[in-house]
Amino acid sequence: MLREPAADHGIRAERIQKRLGGNDVLRGVDLTVRPGEILSILGSSGSGKSTLLQCLNLLTVPDRGDIWVHGEKLAIRAISQQGGQARILDHRQVRRVRASMGMVFQSFNLWPHKTALENVTEGPVLVKGIRRNAAADLGRHYLAKVGLSDKADAYPRHLSGGQQQRVAIARALAMEPRVLLFDEPTSALDPELVGEVLRVMAALAGEGRTMVIVTHEMAFAREVSTRAAFMHRGLIEEESPPQEFFSSPVSSRLRGFLASHR
């Protein structure tokens, strides 16, 4: 389907609510991500940051609230009073939107029976209909970008955690998405492997890409973000440019959080 090359409106989420396992994980969150912005979302575990991120591409369907991606409102039905689950109404739209938002997961989620290159190329082939050999060129290009040209034919099991996560980043990049979502990309890594992944992410940030990063890496968030948000109990408690966020936080909870993560 051809669409007008409309202005990129980024992402807008309004009054997002989600209840999971009897807990109100998200309690009416508003979030805006402007094009070119690098937004870090910080907060203690259980504050709802990962759930909020998963709501943006509807891997988790919010119970209530509206989401716009690149100016397009996502068709979802809210949870009903009779207990009917919230659900996606337009699956085709959601697949299109997901293809435009690359996601990188905490546990990499590479497919173990596919090589690094195959992990990267399956998306472009299956979703965008790119021919296999063209996709292979594309895949090699993005593997090179994350510094793994020599690992194209390696299976995930032969790669270190840091290398697996870089393949996962290449897999997201190969879809040439307009937004990159990172869900605690370094939390599952051994400390000595965190640096290689953060360096790749910093390089991507330097290209002016739109990125939303859920992370516990304070120094990285401070250095790379254009804006930081602090979540507490299912709401965004404070958001500001990184200088203010880290140097002169307003909320006492954020001050406490920053002090405990120094």
Add this chain to the structure above:
Amino acid sequence: MDGFVVQFVNGLKTTVLLALVSGSLGMALGLLAAAGRLSRWRAVSAGIGFYTTIIRGVPELIIILLIYFGGTVAISAFFGRYVEVNAFLAGVVSLTVVFGAYTAEIFRGAVLSIPAGQIEAARSLGLHPWQTWLLVILPQMLRIALPALANQWISLVKETSLISIVGLTDIMRVAAIGAGSLRAPLTFYLAASALYLALTSLALVIFNLLERRFAVPGR
């Protein structure tokens, strides 16, 4: 005795054909049932759970007799005169139903053991659910299910011998006839055992090759 060699060869063909046809149909049924069992629609999932529980809980021999005699009654009623169900067909239907119930549970367990994150990754790229099945779920599920499937196929080969009770001339029936007419039960049943053992051994070899073929590289 010479005449029985030919009969054993024909019986072997019938046994192999019965096992292959009901095994293939049964696996297809098992895959569908596993997908249904994992479905979000609770009625579908519960209905299939009922099917697998009942079938696995009743002796195969009774299922065969029920389908053979039940089939005969139903078809006779339909045509208004006595029609006997073909023994091979009754065998295929009953063994398919049984094999489907067991493999459904095997496939279901295998699907559940695939980490959810791999499926999330496929969804996050915008893959259609059936693309996710073909790319992520099916290849890994088959690998996980292979050892249990091998067991099930071996059981199936042996269970085909039960169909002889409704008159199918398979290895078992040839052996029984020979044992009776030549009064040499030991010879004939040992010969039948050797044939079944050869078939189950062949099945094991094939599954070993398949396991090697589907192994995750680097494991």
